Amino acid sequence: GQNIDQPTEMTATEGAIVQINCTYQTSGFNGLFWYQQHAGEAPTFLSYNVLDGLEEKGRFSSFLSRSKGYSYLLLKELQMKDSASYLCAVRDGTGGFKTIFGAGTRLFVKA
Amino acid sequence: DAGITQSPRHKVTETGTPVTLRCHQTENHRYMYWYRQDPGHGLRLIHYSYGVKDTDKGEVSDGYSVSRSKTEDFLLTLESATSSQTSVYFCAIRGEQGNEQYFGPGTRLTVT
Numbered sequence: 132g133q134n135i136d137q138p139t140e141m142t143a144t145e146g147a148i149v150q151i152n153c154t155y156q157t158s159g160f161n162g163l164f165w166y167q168q169h170a171g172e173a174p175t176f177l178s179y180n181v182l183d184g185l186e187e188k189g190r191f192s193s194f195l196s197r198s199k200g201y202s203y204l205l206l207k208e209l210q211m212k213d214s215a216s217y218l219c220a221v222r223d224g225t226g227g228f229k230t231i232f233g234a235g236t237r238l239f240v241k242a
Numbered sequence: 243d244a245g246i247t248q249s250p251r252h253k254v255t256e257t258g259t260p261v262t263l264r265c266h267q268t269e270n271h272r273y274m275y276w277y278r279q280d281p282g283h284g285l286r287l288i289h290y291s292y293g294v295k296d297t298d299k300g301e302v303s304d305g306y307s308v309s310r311s312k313t314e315d316f317l318l319t320l321e322s323a324t325s326s327q328t329s330v331y332f333c334a335i336r337g338e339q340g341n342e343q344y345f346g347p348g349t350r351l352t353v354t
Contacts, residue, residue: 135284162341173332174285176342218284227292228273228336229300230343232285 133157135233137219142239143209151204151217151236159224165193165204166218168235174218178204206238214240245269246346248333254352261320263349265333267313273336274316275343276300276308278329285332291316323353 135155143149155163162181166174180186180195180202192205204217216235223231245268255261265274273292277285277300287300289308297308305327309317320327333346 164342173345173347176337176344179341181341220285227290227298229287229290231287232277234282234284 133223133231135219135221135231137217137233137236139234140237140239142241143206145209145211145240145242147209148205148207149209149238151206151219151238153202153204153219153233155200155202155219155221155233157221157223157231160197161222161224161228163193163195163202164218164220164222164230165191165202166220166232168216168218170215177217209240211240211242214238246333246335246344248331248346248349250349251347252350254354255323256354257324258322261323261351261353263318263331263333263351265316265318265346267316267335269335270313271335271337272313274310275334275336276306276316276318277332277334278302278327279332279348280329288318288331323351325353327351328353 137153164179165177167177168174178193180193185194190207195202216237218235219233220230247266249264275290276288279285286302288306291297291310307319331349334343
């Protein structure tokens with residue numbers, strides 16, 4: 132079956148570093164995505180990994196291990212505006228570039 | 243901004259009535275998607291389209307139909323709305339790079 136697991140909620144302090152983990156079991160794999168979604172808004176694209184390793188983009192980094200079915204999103208120098216849900220998603224390699232989403236991790240950044 | 247709009251943005255309807263949601267894009271993207279988002283479930287794919295008149299089912303397609311008569315518009319229809327279809331509906335397009343998706347602002351639908 133298709134399954135993507137990530138923690139439901141996390142809390143971190145402004146200025147700190149937080150790591151949000153994601154594990155997946157899908158029938159195929161053609162890339163892993165992270166999206167950010169603020170409350171009441173649409174998801175917005177953060178990162179894409181298709182090969183093993185770390186992709187860095189400013190304060191955000193995403194890591195992938197395909198053999199372990201594992202990814203993490205690393206947020207550095209946390210800001211209050213980073214309080215949002217973070218969605219892990221896998222493109223399963225079937226037709227239509229279909230993407231399967233996890234339920235999301237709600238991150239609370241406190242002062 | 244990928245030029246995606248959704249209408250209506252909010253709708254309250256009664257059980258058993260038909261409802262059509264519209265997704266409109268201005269940048270000639272081939273692939274369009276309809277998702278619903280519910281607490282604890284994340285985004286779930288309802289239907290998607292890979293061109294004019296070309297559509298296919300997603301994981302939660304029961305009770306929904308779609309149409310795409312022109313590139314810019316992708317319509318989602320609930321033939322007879324049920325309370326279980328109360329949700330937030332997002333439309334998305336596949337970006338030019340072919341990797342990420344861009345989402346519309348969403349439609350909050352309540353079925354009473």
